[in-house]
Amino acid sequence: MKRKVLALTLASVLSVSCLAGCSTKDAGKENPSSAGSTSGGGEALSFSYALPNRYKVWLEDLNYWKDMQELSGVSVELVDSGESDDAYYQSMDLQVGSGDMPDAAIVRQSQASVYGAQGAFLDLKPLIEEKAPNVQKYIDEHPEYAELITSADGKIYGLGVENPLYTNLTFYRSDHFEKAGITQIPTTLEEFTEALRTLRDANASVQGYYPWVGRDGYLHYAECFLCNDSISEDGTVNGVYNGGNGYDIYADGFRDMVEWYHTLYEEKLIDPEWVMGTGTEEEWQTKFLTGQGSVSDDFFTRPTWFTSNGGPDNDPDFHIEVMDLFQTTDGDIAHRYFDYVNLDRYFVVSASCENTDAVMAFLDWLYSEEGQEVMHYGIDGVNTKKLEDGTHEWIADFAVESIKPVGEPNIGLYQDRLTFPYPVDNEAYYESLDSKVQSYCFDYFETYASYSKQLIYTEEQLEQRSNLLAKYETEFYAGVLAFVKGDQELNDENWEAFLEDMEAAGYSKINQIDQDAYDAMNA
Amino acid sequence: MLKKEIKTCGMLWAILLPGLLVLIFFKIAPLFGLVIAFEKYSTFQGIFGSEWVGLENFRTILSDPYTWQVVKNTVLLAFWTLVVSFPIPVIFALLLNEVRFGRLKRVVQSVSFFPYFISVAVAVSILSSFVSPSDGIINRLLNGLGFDSIHFMAESGWFRPLYVFLHVWQNFGYSAIVYISAMTGIDPGLYEAASIDGANRWKKVLHITLPELVPIAVTMFIVNLGSILSVDINKVLLMQNPSTYDTSDVLQTYVYRMAFGSTGFPNYSLGTALSLLQSVIAFALVMATNWLSGKLTETNVF
Known part of the structure; x- marks a missing residue:
């Protein structure tokens, strides 16, 4: 009898445990898309954002990532959604399908346009018009950028990340x-x-x-x-x-x-x-x-x-x-030639996002004067020193900062490794690099490099x-x-x-x- | 009837239940997903919302002349892998069975087993180091003997032998376990009787051990045949380079590029359609071999 009870108990435990994996969602885990708080009522704005692990780590190592959130008034919860680029994009496919996608994510242009047209991502056009005047102004002033982010049906499903101009x-x-x-x-x-x-x-x-x-x-x-x-x-x-x-x-x-x-x-x-x-x-x-x-x-x-x-x-x-x-x-x-917009990095907002105000506020800050100043030159007194004539002198040494191991905080520069769209400034980018690179890159790229038609x-x-x-x-x-x-x-x-x-x-x-x-x- | 069944076999059913549930939920139910081979599948729209395209994906695969080139490569690679890797564990097990020193036997068996646990990436890296044209041990030996270095990893003619060699090296120890276990089950009386009749060790192997291994060998052959079109894509991708495309480009790598091309949108349906085709062919091969085996050796897997 004892053996019978033991065997039945064991069988039940095994049956239940082998079905445990069938659960689609971990009951104890909060859905990332509902992690952020919405605007209004004096609450801080926040949203969740999916990106590949290494970009998340790099971003967290950067000294002014916290400042970016403080200055914009938006808290961004970075969600690690895959180790390498390929694994990440495949994981985004699954997240789009499962409905578990965070509020915003970086995806490929092809994913943005196909899933966007199917209803997975919000059309950002009306949101930009209504809530992001700085972004709207930039799009109006840069038709070549508008062309690359506007889909055939006239909608904007994703904002592409611009590349600084460089080549081999x-x-x-x-x-x-x-x-x-x-x-x-x-x-x-x-x-x-x-x-x-x-x-x-x-x-x-x-x-x-x-x-x-x-x-x-x-x-x-x-x-x-x-x-x-x-x-x-x-x-x-x-x-x-x-x-x-x-x-x-x-x-x-x-x-x-x-x-x-x-x-x-x-x-x-x-x-x-x-x-x-x-x-x-x-x-x-x-x-x-x-x-x-x-x-x-x-x-x-x-x-x-x-x-x-x-x-x-x-x-x-x-x-x-x-x-x-x-x-x-x-x-x-x-x-x-080099691509003006990185077709592997389009910023999209999930159709189920409940924190669109936070997302748009953050995007708009990135395109604001203050946002661009931070994106291009970091924090005054830490990364750069703003001179009286308006130019910047870099305090951070790129040669030192760029080789710091992952996990060690650095005062480097927000560069292509990071995945938010913002207006690129080639000169500011070149200035942030070490003196050796600066000694040749200005002339070289001016003479030999051009953005390609995409x-x-x-x-x-x-x-x-x-x-x-x-x-x-x-x-x-x-x-x-x-x-x-x-x-x-x-x-x-x-x-x-x-x-x-x-x-x-x-x-x-x-x-x-x-x-x-x-x-x-x-x- | 049910009551009686529960009373008499309830315990057995309870023990069977976990395995049965795993089989139903994780093996049989997912087969329903094969329906995406007939759709233009979008993960967002799901199986029920995606556009139905019928046999279009199959048409795309079968009408592409390049498909047949990669099918040829796949079949040849799988064929040589099967032909070479199938008898080696049997031979190894037979030889090991003849070793009289128990400790040596165990050491050899353990050592032969180790490569099985090495990841494919590491195994390919070891192979590359061994055959490197600049400082690999093989080429140093060749140079020492007065021959020129051979860039093994960049010669399409060497791709299949190297792939098969790596497969055998990684798997023969593991595969031999089945045969070694089977040999322990052979009645010792048969060997004693053979000794009395004056049979030497060779005769005993030939007339006792080998015939006793036939049923398990046939079973293993049929099982292996089921995966004849499933070459190891990781290994192929790691060993592949433009110099070897004409022999190394196989169905899986081709479909991988089509389905997950870096410039395109993921085409899960095409990948599934091809996997389905592969499975149907493998299933037909297994059934045919099983039938043939029943006719020739009276041994069937099912």
Whole structure:
């Protein structure tokens, strides 16, 4: 009998426990969307806001995050909704579906437009008109911004986060150049190739040395070969459009570029592991720090990063300089492009949000004079010192603050890592960076960087493009790599076959979708 | 009738209940979600609110010529994985069974088991280090023997052997447990009788151990066949690079890019449609093998 009772009890406990996971909501856990208090009655304004974990941590480390809330009069509860970007966006899909979404969140532009049209997010247009005069003023004064946030039905489902203008740039070990006897810094692709040859010969005894090292995609300088994607003055979209950072395989320079990379590969002037896609970011960093590479074309603050992260410790002569962007093959100044609005960061408000007053008050503060002053220069006396002529002198040293470990408070700068929309000020952004970066970034970006024209797609176009890109991109990179490695001889016959393969993989179809999107935006 | 059943088997039903509930709520009920393969699913609109598109997702998959390229890659990868990884645990178990020193046997078995607990990311990283063209031990050996370095991870021809090798290395110890357990159940009298008849160890393995292992081996084969189209997407993604696309791009990676492409909107329906197709093919394979096995070896899983 005892055994029977014991067995039945055990079975009941197991049955109940195995169903425990079926509960959709933790009874003891408050729904984030109801966490904030509404306005009125003298209560403090507050709202909950979903963002990826690392942005939340960064924001909480920033010294003036608390000030931002105090000055705006709005308390923001940051809700960790996923570790990495991809996991975060997938988690937002689920939260949108489950109705558990916090008051506001950062989502992709595609999520904002599709779920917005389905009713998941509020149309911010009437709310902005009514409750956010500073935001309204900004939108009115910036039609290019309005274009990117207004959906086909005229509604605004999300406010995009603006990017400061920056691009990659080419930096090099000036001590290596000096030792190799290179006195003239290359300004053309031919001179660059020669410099790489000289470096290779000078470092022949260094195990695993390749003059040009890097990470991620290796097909750089398409803008110098005049074969990057573009939109002609007559409105023709060339190539698979990626805001000026993609490729136009029918441009004359594209085949030349592939040929050039083949030369670099054959002559061991470029890191083959990088070209083949087997090298990691850590390996690239190690190679550059330990003298197994002399040149890189990467994020513009990397020279400071390498200098602060062990460069001079490994080699007392370690010194990095930045070189100008090479001329185009026509001898003109080349241009690099960057997105004006980050399409991965659109600020949306849940349709079930009960704290819209708080959300709009905070947004409006971000666009106010006081809000912009804080966003651009931090707190007077802590981050910067406001001078009598109205300019700012930075107290915070970017080189020190930017490498502080996560979890350690810093007096750095509100930059792209953080996810609230606010008017960008490029000059203020550059001024906040360390003196080394400042020494080149103003001129470099003024001469070589531009915002790209961005295309907004319909749901249908997005779906078709996504499906086509899934196939096209692998075929493209594998096809080009075959030429670069020499697996395929680069002759007319093989080149024609390559172009045919790209067509079969959907090149023209993608281009047509891009053209349609452009035409629709300019109708 | 019910009363009698409860009286006689009530305890057994009570014990069965938790498992049954898990099966119903977490295995059978979610199958209803497969309906999104026939919809243009939106998480916000839900299963009942999303637009019904019938077989459109299946048409998209089947009419795409690239699908067949990735199906070929998937089947080849799965085929070689099955063909190579299936007999190795059997052979390993047979060899281990012949080891007379109990402690050594246990140590070897434990060591062979360890890789199973290493995460795929770490396993791929170890493999990359071993075959690195600059300082990997394999290439150093090759260089020492006078051969040029081979960039194993960047040669499409090496993708399948490396994938299969990694799979075997990680799983053979774990898979061998089933066979080792089966061997402990073999009647020792059979071996004694064989010894009296003058059979040597090889003959005993051939005529006693192996035939006794056939039922469990067939069962394991049928179970493995069910997952023939399910290659390890994490492993493939970690090992994949543009140099190996022509052999490493499989159904799962292709659908992952289509369904969760960074530039697009998540297409859950397409992913589900493909998974459903995969499951139907795997189910047909399992049923056919089960039937064939019944005919040839009189061993069925069900």
